[in-house]
Each structure stands twice: as C-alpha cells, then as structure tokens.
Amino acid sequence: MYFDLTDPLEQKSVYSKLVGGITPRPIAWISTVSETGVDNIAPYSFFTVASVNPPVLSVTQVNPSDKSNKDTLSNLLATKQCVVNIVSHELVEKMNQSCANYPTNVSEFEAAGITSEASKYVQPLSVKSAKVRYECTLREVISISQEPSGGQMMLLDVVGIYIDERVLTDGYINPIALNAVGKLGGDYFVTTQSIFELNRPSI
DSSP states (O other): OOOOTTSHHHHTTHHHHHHHHSOOEEOEEEEEEOTTOOEEEEEESSEEEEETTTTEEEEEEEOOSSSSOOHHHHHHHHHOEEEEEEOBGGGHHHHHHTTSOOOTTSOHHHHTTOOEEOOSSSSSOEETTOSEEEEEEEEEEEESOOSTTOEEEEEEEEEEEEEOGGGEETTEEOHHHHOBEEEOSTTOEEESOSOOOOOOOOO
16 A cells, blocks of 8 residues: 555544554653753653764653643753663663643653653653663754644754663673663553674675
C-alpha cells in the first residue's frame, strides 16, 4: 500500500505510520526543574545524537493539542539545563509512570517514586539508578511547526556524562550490561538483550 500524504485524509493517521515503522527508538528520560523549583521528568522517544564534535543530543517534542509546550520544554526555555537519563529495563515501570499527565506543580520524581540524586554540573536532578546520564545545557530550539503534533527540536549541549562502572568493558559501554529499553509503536517496548555483531566491511 502507498499512502499519499498530500491527501488531508491520510495526514490524520500519519503518527502511527511514523512511530510504527521507525523503530526501535531510544528513550531520553529528561529531568528538568521549573523556575519555581518543581522537579520534572518525562520520557521522549524522538531522540538521537546530533553531533559528536561538539557533543550535541537532539530531542523532539511533538506539540500537545491543549497547550503550546510540555513542561520539559517550558522548563528548558526557562532554565537552559536538563539531564538525559538512559532507561535500562529495570527502570521501565517508573519511566512509564512518569508519562502520566500530572499537573505542572507536581513532581514526577515524587509521584512516581523515582529516587534521585544531585547532578554534578547542572541544577536538574539525576535518576540515581540510571546507569548512563547526560548532563546538558540548551543550545537552541528549532521550531518545525507550532501546530498540534508539530515538532519542536531541542538541541542539547552535553557538558558531562555519568557512566556506572558496572556497564563499562574496556572503557566502552557494554550494551548487554546497560540493557537499555527502546520504544516501538503503540504501547510496545523492546530491550537490547537480543543482539548480534557484524564487522564493518573493508574494501
């Protein structure tokens, strides 16, 4: 089947066709703090590395229909700081609970029972059990569309990286030890336990 996205009727179902095919997507569990000191944490699966030199992460907010920005982006615009916590399998239930539509004045850390600790260089809290965390400052926000379901791309400068020594092997992050979770379409997730290796070809 071919779906013509110039047809307004097809545009209504484009979300499921994008997130159902572009998988698995890594999850950025982003902690921020509001101007009034409320700690926030929420997961985003439109997430990747944008640059290595300088180190920059890319996370996209899909605009909600009832307001202009989610708390994460509002907090980032106000404070310019965040932590991207990587979700290992043992954290998936708390990550999922943090998706709930809590009021802005409620901390997901408290509501979902997420144990935190102070970050080193930025003000937002880190998830204590996260085996890999990226402390970041906001570089810029690229607005692709202000419409509902439009994208706001947050480019984040990485200023520090925490890695639990237990997931390091010869100085590299061991994907089996990290056991990160990825997002599929619908309510489905995937772990990285079933992996295989292919050597890069040489000509």
